[in-house]
Amino acid sequence: MLRNALDMTFMTSPGNIDLNLNKQTEQQCDDTFLNKSAIITTNELDKKVEHLTNYTAEIKLKVDKILLNQERMLNFLRRQQIGDAQSNAQSEEFDEHFENYYPLNKLEDFLHVTELLKNENYYKLLRTKLLMYGGSDIPSAVKIILTKVISNQLGTKITLTGLSAGRRPAPDEKLGLLKTKFFGLLLDVLKNSFPNVNEELMKKPISSWLKHAKDRLSREKHLNYVH
Numbered sequence: 001m002l003r004n005a006l007d008m009t010f011m012t013s014p015g016n017i018d019l020n021l022n023k024q025t026e027q028q029c030d031d032t033f034l035n036k037s038a039i040i041t042t043n044e045l046d047k048k049v050e051h052l053t054n055y056t057a058e059i060k061l062k063v064d065k066i067l068l069n070q071e072r073m074l075n076f077l078r079r080q081q082i083g084d085a086q087s088n089a090q091s092e093e094f095d096e097h098f099e100n101y102y103p104l105n106k107l108e109d110f111l112h113v114t115e116l117l118k119n120e121n122y123y124k125l126l127r128t129k130l131l132m133y134g135g136s137d138i139p140s141a142v143k144i145i146l147t148k149v150i151s152n153q154l155g156t157k158i159t160l161t162g163l164s165a166g167r168r169p170a171p172d173e174k175l176g177l178l179k180t181k182f183f184g185l186l187l188d189v190l191k192n193s194f195p196n197v198n199e200e201l202m203k204k205p206i207s208s209w210l211k212h213a214k215d216r217l218s219r220e221k222h223l224n225y226v227h
Contacts, residue, residue, distance in 0.1 A: 094125040103151040107175065110154060110182075117181040130189045138194050139205035145186060146209050152220055155213025160206050177206060 104110050116122045133148055135141035150158070162176030163169045177183050178199075186206075190197045 091125070091128070094129065098126075098129055102149050103147065103154070104149060105151045105153050107154065107157050107169070110150070110158070110175070110180075114181045117185060123185065127185060127189055130185070131192055134193050138190060138197055138201050139208075141190055141193065142186070142202060142205040143209050145189065146206070149182075152213045152217035155210050156217060158210055158213075160203055160210060177210070178203075 101109070104113060117126070130145055130148070133144050135144050157169070157174055158177050159174045160176065160178050162174045169175050187197065187199065187202060190202065
């Protein structure tokens with residue numbers, strides 16, 4: 001009994017009460033620290049999860065854009081392939097047309113072509129065809145191209161300056177090439193090989209070629225008669 005009383009006395013003595021209180025306080029502090037640590041750890045984890053979610057969304061957006069661009073590129077290439085096939089077929093058809101129709105022999109044909117040249121597609125096709133021909137300088141290139149598109153027979157009915165293509169010339173009149181759509185095409189074609197070319201540089205060789213059309217036609221007829 002005495003021992004139990006002493007134990008009770010010891011446990012309830014002021015020193016021991018303080019010690020017990022200190023232990024309880026330390027335990028409560030530890031629990032509070034652990035709770036705060038748990039809260040901080042949870043908050044950090046939430047932030048990381050949120051960051052990862054946002055990052056994933058950004059990645060998905062970028063991937064979607066890449067896929068969309070790829071699809072657009074594939075569609076463009078498909079259209080390009082179809083366009084190339086159609087363009088090749090159209091070029092082959094025009095080549096046949098050029099072989100059968102040129103050089104132009106009648107004034108009606110020339111006037112018809114000046115109207116066709118108002119069509120962008122026909123203009124491009126004829127321009128592409130004429131780009132195949134050329135010379136070492138502007139005069140030689142002019143003569144070669146004119147020979148491909150205008151016969152000597154037709155050349156006798158055309159001058160550099162003359163009537164516009166707006167009406168058919170009378171028998172004693174000649175058509176003026178300078179005032180036709182064809183002159184602009186010829187200038188456009190020559191600029192591809194001779195960037196410094198202009199109307200003035202073209203006038204002399206054109207006038208010379210047209211002027212001698214009659215002589216060439218006479219020689220042509222003579223050769224045909226001989227053969």
